[in-house]
Structure formats: C-alpha cells, structure tokens
Amino acid sequence: MILGSINPAVLMAALMVAATPILLAAIGELVVEKSGVLNLGVEGMMIMGACVGFIVAVNSGSPFIGFIGAALGGMALSLLFALLTQALMTNQVASGLALTLFGLGLTALLGQKYVGITPPRTPKLDLGVLSDIPFLGRAVFSHDIVVYLTIALVGAVWWFLKYSRAGMILRAVGENHDAAHGLGYHVKRVRVLAIMFGGACAGLGGAYLSLIRVPQWTEGMTVGAGWIALALVVFASWRPWRAMAGAYLFGGVVVLQLNLQAAGVRIPVEYLSMSPYLITIAVLVVISSGKARGSLNAPGSLNRPFHASS
Amino acid sequence: MRAPLLRLEGLTKAYPGVIANDDVSFEIGEGQMHALLGENGAGKSTLVKMIYGLVKPDKGQMTLRGEPFAPTQPSDARRKGVAMVFQHFSLFDALDVAENVALGMENPPPLRDLARRICDVSEEYGLPLDPARWVGELSAGERQRVEIVRCLLQDPKLLIMDEPTSVLTPQEVDILFLTLRKLSAEGTAILYISHKLEEIRALCDEATILRGGRKIATCDPRENSARDLAELMVGQILTPPERPARPKGDIVLEVDNLSLASNNPFGTSLKNVSLTLRKGEVLGIAGVAGNGQDELLVMLSGELLAPSAQVKLKGKPVGHLGPNGRRAQGLVAAPEERLGHAAAPDMSLTENALLSASRRKGLATQGFINWPKTETFARDIIARFDVRTPGPHILARALSGGNLQKFVIGREIELDPDVIIVNQPTWGVDAAAAATIRQALLDLAGKGAGVLVISQDLDELLEISDSFAALNEGRLTDIRPAKGLSVEDIGLMMGGAGDMHVAHEASA
Numbered sequence: 001m002i003l004g005s006i007n008p009a010v011l012m013a014a015l016m017v018a019a020t021p022i023l024l025a026a027i028g029e030l031v032v033e034k035s036g037v038l039n040l041g042v043e044g045m046m047i048m049g050a051c052v053g054f055i056v057a058v059n060s061g062s063p064f065i066g067f068i069g070a071a072l073g074g075m076a077l078s079l080l081f082a083l084l085t086q087a088l089m090t091n092q093v094a095s096g097l098a099l100t101l102f103g104l105g106l107t108a109l110l111g112q113k114y115v116g117i118t119p120p121r122t123p124k125l126d127l128g129v130l131s132d133i134p135f136l137g138r139a140v141f142s143h144d145i146v147v148y149l150t151i152a153l154v155g156a157v158w159w160f161l162k163y164s165r166a167g168m169i170l171r172a173v174g175e176n177h178d179a180a181h182g183l184g185y186h187v188k189r190v191r192v193l194a195i196m197f198g199g200a201c202a203g204l205g206g207a208y209l210s211l212i213r214v215p216q217w218t219e220g221m222t223v224g225a226g227w228i229a230l231a232l233v234v235f236a237s238w239r240p241w242r243a244m245a246g247a248y249l250f251g252g253v254v255v256l257q258l259n260l261q262a263a264g265v266r267i268p269v270e271y272l273s274m275s276p277y278l279i280t281i282a283v284l285v286v287i288s289s290g291k292a293r294g295s296l297n298a299p300g301s302l303n304r305p306f307h308a309s310s
Numbered sequence: 311m312r313a314p315l316l317r318l319e320g321l322t323k324a325y326p327g328v329i330a331n332d333d334v335s336f337e338i339g340e341g342q343m344h345a346l347l348g349e350n351g352a353g354k355s356t357l358v359k360m361i362y363g364l365v366k367p368d369k370g371q372m373t374l375r376g377e378p379f380a381p382t383q384p385s386d387a388r389r390k391g392v393a394m395v396f397q398h399f400s401l402f403d404a405l406d407v408a409e410n411v412a413l414g415m416e417n418p419p420p421l422r423d424l425a426r427r428i429c430d431v432s433e434e435y436g437l438p439l440d441p442a443r444w445v446g447e448l449s450a451g452e453r454q455r456v457e458i459v460r461c462l463l464q465d466p467k468l469l470i471m472d473e474p475t476s477v478l479t480p481q482e483v484d485i486l487f488l489t490l491r492k493l494s495a496e497g498t499a500i501l502y503i504s505h506k507l508e509e510i511r512a513l514c515d516e517a518t519i520l521r522g523g524r525k526i527a528t529c530d531p532r533e534n535s536a537r538d539l540a541e542l543m544v545g546q547i548l549t550p551p552e553r554p555a556r557p558k559g560d561i562v563l564e565v566d567n568l569s570l571a572s573n574n575p576f577g578t579s580l581k582n583v584s585l586t587l588r589k590g591e592v593l594g595i596a597g598v599a600g601n602g603q604d605e606l607l608v609m610l611s612g613e614l615l616a617p618s619a620q621v622k623l624k625g626k627p628v629g630h631l632g633p634n635g636r637r638a639q640g641l642v643a644a645p646e647e648r649l650g651h652a653a654a655p656d657m658s659l660t661e662n663a664l665l666s667a668s669r670r671k672g673l674a675t676q677g678f679i680n681w682p683k684t685e686t687f688a689r690d691i692i693a694r695f696d697v698r699t700p701g702p703h704i705l706a707r708a709l710s711g712g713n714l715q716k717f718v719i720g721r722e723i724e725l726d727p728d729v730i731i732v733n734q735p736t737w738g739v740d741a742a743a744a745a746t747i748r749q750a751l752l753d754l755a756g757k758g759a760g761v762l763v764i765s766q767d768l769d770e771l772l773e774i775s776d777s778f779a780a781l782n783e784g785r786l787t788d789i790r791p792a793k794g795l796s797v798e799d800i801g802l803m804m805g806g807a808g809d810m811h812v813a814h815e816a817s818a
Contacts, residue, residue: 165418172402172413179400182364183414184384300403 011255012139017213019244019251020150021046021205025229026236026243027150027157028201033233034161035194036174036301040096041081042202043226044103049074049203050210051107054119054217063122063211067146067204070211074203075196077103082195085305086188092303100226108219115217122146122212146208151244153201158240170194174299177306187306202226231280237297250276315340315499316361316379316392316468321370323356330356332523333370338468341497343490345510345531347543348520349740354503357520358470361501362394363387375467388416393461394470395454403446407456410445414460424463431462435489450477450599458489469493470501475509476766477599480801487513505543507536521545544741559589562760563610563641563729564622570609578602578784580609585779585786587729587760592752594775594792595764597804602784603764604646607733610762611643612636624728638669640728644719646737646764648711652718655707659699662706663688663721670725687724695720696746712743719747723754730754733764748774768800780804 025042032039052073057066077099084095122144130141160167173180173190181187209225210217228250236243257272316338323331331353338344348354359365361372363381372379374390381387384394401410408425412418419427425441432439437455445456454474461469471490475483490500490513504510510517510531517531519542526542563586570580580602587593597603608614610621611633618630628636633643645651653662664684668674673684688702695716699709706714715735722730735751736744752774755761764781765771771778771792778792782805790803 165412168405168409168413171405172409175402175404176400179396179402180413182384182396182400184363184388185413297404 009135009138011252011259013142014255014259015248015252016140016143016147017251018254019247020147021208021213022225022229022232022250023154023244023247024150024205024208025202025226026232026247027154027240028198028205029229030233030236030238030240030243031157031161031170031201032194032198033302034174034238034299035170035191036177036299036304036306037085037191037195038092038096038303039078039081039099039195039198040093040230041077041099041103041226042198042229043222043224044100045074045077045199045202046103046206046209046226046229047107047220047222048077048103049206050221051111051114051206051217053203053207054114054210055110057119057207057211058114058117061120063120066119066211067207070203070207071200072203074199074201074206076199078195078199078202079192081199082192086192086195089305089307092305104220111217111219115219117217119211119215119217121215144212146204146212154240154244161240171299174301177301177304181306191306202229205229228276231276235280235283237283238299239297249279313340314338315342315375317373318357318361319371319373321357321360321367321372323360323365323367329523331360331367334520334523334525335370336518336525336528338499338501339516340467341494341499342516343494343500343502343514345514345517346501346503346520347505347507347510347517347539349505349543352520352543353523354520355472356523358394358472358501358503361387361468362392362470385416388414388464391465391467392470393464393466393468394472395457395461395474396472401445401453401456403444405445406441407439407443407445407448408441410456411441411460411463414457415464427463428459432459435459435462435492436485437489451479451482454478454486462493466498468499468501470503472503473505474502475504475506479598479804480768480797482598483509507531507539507543510539511536519543558591559758560624561586562589562624563587563762564625565610566620566622568609568616568620570605570614570616572602572605573608573614574604577605580605580786581784583609583784583786585789587762589728589758589760590755591777592755592761592763592775593789594771594778595762595781595786596768596771596778596800597764597766597781599766601781601805603733603766603781605784606781606786607643607645607731607764610641610731611645612641634669637666637725637727641731642666642722642725642727642729643731644722644733644735646733648714648718649707653706653714656705658703658705659692659697659709659717660685660688660702662717663691663702666721667725691717691720691724694724695750712739715739716743716747719750723750727754727759729760729762731762731764734766735763736765736767736770744770768797778803 025046029039029042049070053066053070056069057063060066081095081099084090085092124142125145125148127141131137133141161171169185170190173185173187177187206222209221214221232243232246232250235246253272253275257269260267261269314337319335321331321334334357346354356365360367363384363386379390408421408428411428412421412424418424428439428441432455437459439455439459445453454477474486478486494500502510502514514531516528518528519526521543531539565583565585568580568583572579578601605614609616612631612635613633616629618627621629623636623639623641628639649655654665664673664679667687671687673680673687685702691697692699692702697713697717699713709717719732719735735747739747748770751761751763763771763775775792777789778795779789780787780800780803787803
C-alpha cells in the first residue's frame, strides 16, 4: 500500500502548519466582510506581509520583530484600500483586485535584494511533557508559537463578534449600514478599523509563509493563498470556528497533495490544487439554494457602498 | 397649559436646491401628544432628524426643559431623553430582538438581563415580543414593537414616532394608541408624525402643520374638521376622483386556487389564491405589508411562473409566460419599488420607457431600437401624466418619488392594456400626484380594462375600488363588493390584531 508510507502524525503536524497562513488571512477577512466590506486584496496584503516581515526580520535578526513589521506592512496596504473605498467611494471589487496586483508588483521590487537569504529561525515552542505524548505530541504539540496564537485569535474573534458590544456594532454595520447610521454609529470608522485588522492579519499570514513555512523570500511566493483565504470565508459562511475547520481541510488538501506526490500516487496534482475552489463553489451553491440559516448569514450590506444621506 | 418640554425656535435647514425647513418654531409640553402634520416633502423628516441629532440645523435653536439642546449625534439626543421610532425601521435582520434593542441603547445591560427587561416592558405595555427571535422573521407590526420597546427601555421624555401606523392593521393601530395614551398619561411627550388626519384627531392634543418647509399653523386637531386640516396641509382644495358608472364586463383575469412559494427567503408564500377580475372592474387588495403583496404582484406580472392553467388571461392560460409574454397578451404591471424594480435608476426615462413598452409599442424592430419613436413615446407619457422633469433624457433616479411614480404608472397605462396590476400606486406620493394617478387608473377602467390595485392605504382602496379583498399571510380572502364595507370589516379581513389583541385583554 503506497499510502502506508505517509505517517499520520507528520501529516497532521504539516497540516497545522499549512493551514496557519490561510487561517490568519481568512480570520482577518472574515471580520472585514462582517463589517460589510469585500476586500479582494487579501493576496496583495499577504505578499506585502511576507516581504516586509522578511526584510524586517533579516535586518533586525528577530523573527518576532519581523512579524510586527509584517502586520504593519499588511495594514499599510489595507489603509490604501480603506482610503480608496471608504473615503473616495471607489468600487470595492475593482480596488481589491488592484490592491492584489499592486502588492505583487511592489514586493517584487522591495524584495529584490533578499532573494536566496535565510531568515532568522523561529524557535519551536517548548511544551515540555505535552510534546512527549505519543502521536498528539508530534502532531499537535510541537509547533511554533504562531500556530497556537492563531487558534487563540480565532477564539478571540469568535468571542468578539458574538459577545462584545463592539462586535455587535460591527455586525450591525455590516448588516444594515443605513440603520446603523440612523442609530448614530460611525459606519466608516468601524469599516476602516475592520479593514486595518484584516490587513494586519493577512500580513501576519504572509510572514508565516516567508519566515517559518518556506522559509525564504521569493517573488510571488504566496501563490494563491490569499484567494484560498477569501474562498474560505464564504466556505465558513462567515463563522470563525468553521473558518478554522475549513483552513485545516484546505491545508490538509495541500499537504496531502505533496505527500501523495512523494508517495508516487498517480493523481495529477492539479486536481488537488483545484479542490479548495471547487469545494467553495459547491458550498456557495448549497448556501444560495437553501433557505437555511446559513444562507442568511452573509452580511446584508456586503460590498454595498455607504453614502451618508444627511 | 402644560409646562413646555421642548421648544423649537426658528429652525432652518437648507440643502442644495431646497429649503427643507424654514424658520420653524413650536413647543411640545410635558406628556403632550403633539402631531406633526404635512405632506411628503413638507419637511417633517428633516425637522425630526434635527431633534434626534442626525441633522444639524443651519439656524435656530432648541431648548429642552429650559436648557439649550443641540444634539450633534443621536446618542446625545438619547442621553437627554429623546427617543425615536423610525418609519423605515432601523432594524437588523440577521440579529435577534435583544441585540437590536441593545444597539439602540446608550448603556445596555448584559444581554441576559436585557432579555428579561424586554419581556417585562413588553408585557406592561401589551407589546408581546420574544427577545430571542430573529428580526428577519418578524412581521412589520412586530418589528415596530421592537422599535417601541427599544425606546421605552430608556425611559424617554419625548418619543418621536414617524408614520407609525402605515404598516399596521386598524386593530393594531387601536392597540398602538392604547400604548401611546398610557405613555402620555405617565408623562412621556409624544411627537407623532403622520398625514392621516382622522388618526391625529383621535389621538393628539395639538397639531403643528408644515407645508413646503414652513409652519402653517399650530392648532387643536379636535376642534378642526379633517377637511380643514387637509386644506391647511395641502394648500388647495382636492376633488375626489370621478367614477363613471360602468357595467361589469366579461372576466379578463382569473387565478385558480394557486399556491406558490416566494422567491425571497424572508417572503411570504401564496396559499390557495383564487381571484377573478372583470372588464371595467377595479379590484382593491388590502393587507399589512409583508403578507404576500409582492408575491402576488410578481405572480401576476409573470416574474414568478405558475402552472399555466392556473392563471388565465381572457380565458387563455398564461401561467407559464414571463412578463414579456404576458405583456404581449395585454397584461401589464407596476411594482411597488419604483427605483430598481419598476424603473432602472441609472437609465434615462427614454430608456426606461423602452424597457417595458418595446414589444407592445413596436419600439424595436429586428433587434434595432427606434430611438426617435421611443423618445416621442417617453415625451407623451411625460406630457399626459404631468411628470415634472426637464426632459426624457433625465435619469430615473433624479426624479422625485411622486414624479417617477407618475411616469412608471403612465408608461403602463399608455400601453393600452386589458389588465393592469399595480402595487402601492401612491406610496410616498404627494396628494396632487396621488389624485392624478388614481384618476388615470379609474379612467382606464372606464375604458374597459381590468384594474387590480394592491395597496396598504385603505382610504385609497375604498375610494377607487368596486370590489375588495385582503391578503393575510399569503391567503386571499373572498372578494366582496367594496360598497358598504366598514373599516372594522376590512380590519378583520386583514387578520385583525393577531396575538396583540389577546395580550391587551390579558393585561386589562
């Protein structure tokens, strides 16, 4: 049996690592979309984070500072998007696509001198006895801290959206911006903050690729991870924990694809690379045909520009 | 004389091109029920938006209990005891009742305590509400209760109600009035905005009448007849539409026991709907918003297909035909939503005329549009229906509601149809334009067309219809002659007050 050569514990470990960058970007985009903004520039903000994070980490010698730089880099690019769509009222879809292209181009320029360099290593988190548990220790408890912080972030976002007043206002703005404005909430302020959070998360996701997962800088190294993150938000019907499940599923597909190749299974890799998108399309079809609660979970004002009438 | 609660002095607000409010001054006493009367566009909304802090006045000042009051945002106003129930509800479909209430409060308690307080208040005032339900699933009447409860939880000194009865059945209106009287007796002043005169005469102690942004008068509505008030409000004497007597003709439209699922997840499905419409008949269909009006319209217009034999036009099955097919056979429709459904907002009037008329008027041949002919057609509509616009090249979105409505209805009437279906033909339209539209519909019926009017305005339906039915949760009542129906009969046909009735009896 060819599949026997795949070690489930290693597979699980690799899956968590593969899922982390897209989960980071997706959880940020989820908050952005919950506020009623569709930012298609996730790919651009991710690559920005990957590049800036790499440059800062190499120059400072600290991956930690690198991650901060990455978050700021992603946020800076997202502020450009916020300026375009919230202040200048441009079309969100077009601005998002432009952001992706701009991010890819800008990072190709910025990162020219950094190709082929190895970044400072991020240490694995020492979890003591936990890492000695058979199977689980290898699969779950032997990662770097970012993996665990990402899971904590998912929990925090879930709590924020469900239980905090600020989260409720954010959902209200995304659901019906006219009503929120009528009640005196600052629609644009909420949206700009959400966009910045989304940018920071995408930047962190990108830096995870260039500083830990790969770890190296190459031009266009995100290769579609941002698009998977976007698909993931829809796949999760805008629910944080479901986004995590989806990220692990999509991450699993990526890892499986590599492992299957290594194990010599004769499935063309392209089928697996397609699968996240195919699954997302299938989910979209199910969501829009059903009258279940899931179909009503899309934010009501998503991708609608807001003009204050008074 | 009551002690004054809120005093407005010389409030003025201008927008580019219009003066929404011009030097408006009046006073509201503690616990007073004060009506603000005026037609659409008279400046009522702008005025209350200034009181609620959504709009800043250009000039003038307000004092609340003797202190200067200049709210810069709604939360300021709420803190000082001003609460508002909006005409188009400021609710969030995907959030539950408790969350919706919390969003309108300054310092909401934790959601669990809030849910209990919602239950308490709703019981005390006879407004049953389940705090855990999704607002998207609620009826219009229930949504209004959410808004009212949201206001009551903040112990307001002044409650502003913007056209609160437009979405309620007559019985629900009675219950709302009970609630409002109770509040007033407890010392809450109410600023009640409406253009329904009888309501105001029944409820309010004082009325301020606005016309064209200016205050015309402040008077006691109970000492003036509805007719006097109407003349103050409109500024001219209105003649009720003429109704030429006409014999009933053959059946032109027939729907046979049709059940149809709605195409909207929050919509109401039609259940066992049967109706017949004769030549020259005006059939009025009443109902509280959201009871299947939109679905009835799209089912009849052909946007939602039905089994072919269950919808018959002049005896021929048309259920399987789309809007163009039915239009070709003589059935036209004008939906409620003017911008986006009846007309394409970013297209010119000429283009909009083409969209529905191309087939019946022969405005396109072999796929090529005859622009000169189309423009002439659009000009005809504008001239005949007195649409106030610089010309047919103007975008639909640039027209005021009343003018666009005249254009949209006129466009369908000009097609010389055998059957016309209209939904809310005079919603948000000023009185003069409404009279024009009603007269045009009656004239069309006089020429032998079947006219089906879906409306939430009972006065309108009683004025123009020959026969009458009501929609209630997707079911259509039997059709009855309109003559001799009382408002109570109609209220019962519309479904009465539902559960609110029971609640008030229980609390009484």
